[in-house]
Amino acid sequence: MSEMVVTVAVVLGTVFGLLSAVGILRMPDVYIRLQVASKASSLGIALLMVGVAAHFGRLDVTIRALLVVVFLFLTAPVAAHLIGRAAYLMGVPLAEGSKPDDLAGRYDRATGELAGPGPDPERAEPVRKGLRSDEATSGGPTVSS
Amino acid sequence: MNIADGVLDPIIGAALLAMAISLIITFYRIVRGPSLMDRVVALELTASLVAGIVAIYAIGTDEPALIDVAIALALVAFLSAVAFAHYAERTTQR
Numbered sequence: 001m002s003e004m005v006v007t008v009a010v011v012l013g014t015v016f017g018l019l020s021a022v023g024i025l026r027m028p029d030v031y032i033r034l035q036v037a038s039k040a041s042s043l044g045i046a047l048l049m050v051g052v053a054a055h056f057g058r059l060d061v062t063i064r065a066l067l068v069v070v071f072l073f074l075t076a077p078v079a080a081h082l083i084g085r086a087a088y089l090m091g092v093p094l095a096e097g098s099k100p101d102d103l104a105g106r107y108d109r110a111t112g113e114l115a116g117p118g119p120d121p122e123r124a125e126p127v128r129k130g131l132r133s134d135e136a137t138s139g140g141p142t143v144s145s
Numbered sequence: 146m147n148i149a150d151g152v153l154d155p156i157i158g159a160a161l162l163a164m165a166i167s168l169i170i171t172f173y174r175i176v177r178g179p180s181l182m183d184r185v186v187a188l189e190l191t192a193s194l195v196a197g198i199v200a201i202y203a204i205g206t207d208e209p210a211l212i213d214v215a216i217a218l219a220l221v222a223f224l225s226a227v228a229f230a231h232y233a234e235r236t237t238q239r
Contacts (some may be wrong), residue, residue: 021167037189
């Protein structure tokens with residue numbers, strides 16, 4: 001019984017590891033690759049740790065395997081967010097087909113903070129005005145300086 | 146160091162082989178990757194895959210102490226990803 005659990009967990013975890021590698025090879029964009037790498041590999045490691053816990057069946061090993069899983073699930077989204085933010089601030093281009101770039105023109109590239117719509121943070125309208133920056137700059141009641 | 150009972154043995158071998166293939170694919174992305182951030186993402190995935198290999202090897206050799214290696218590896222990988230992102234962001238904006 002426990003051997004079957006170990007087998008299923010190891011096979012599934014390996015499949016997810018292989019899928020994340022294929023995804024990081026095939027996906028067209030840094031941001032999409034980030035999704036694949038963080039999520040699929042987290043799930044793969046979690047399944048492998050389930051296999052480890054089921055194989056040994058001891059309390060201390062189970063606690064350590066659980067510690068790995070908890071730590072991974074806490075840190076992988078944080079690391080993915082930081083890497084994606086750094087990539088966007090570095091100006092890594094999006095893939096060809098990905099159309100709505102909601103952050104276009106919203107980042108103040110000097111300080112790295114989210115500014116208001118448009119390049120000028122002085123006349124900051126509410127951010128919800130228009131979803132895209134070209135709407136916000138052309139449609140809104142902009143004061144011509 | 147007894148390899149686990151019979152049935153598990155070829156599965157462990159096949160899993161290690163598949164993880165090695167994944168590592169080779171990820172290494173191709175590190176070499177190729179058009180931007181620096183592609184390489185950082187691939188490095189983080191490499192650390193995760195090596196942690197998975199350590200876990201599989203711990204099952205295969207019945208050695209529970211190897212789980213500590215996976216814990217340390219996950220810690221160091223997170224720290225390196227955060228440091229990479231921080232300094233890459235810091236060097237581009239001025």
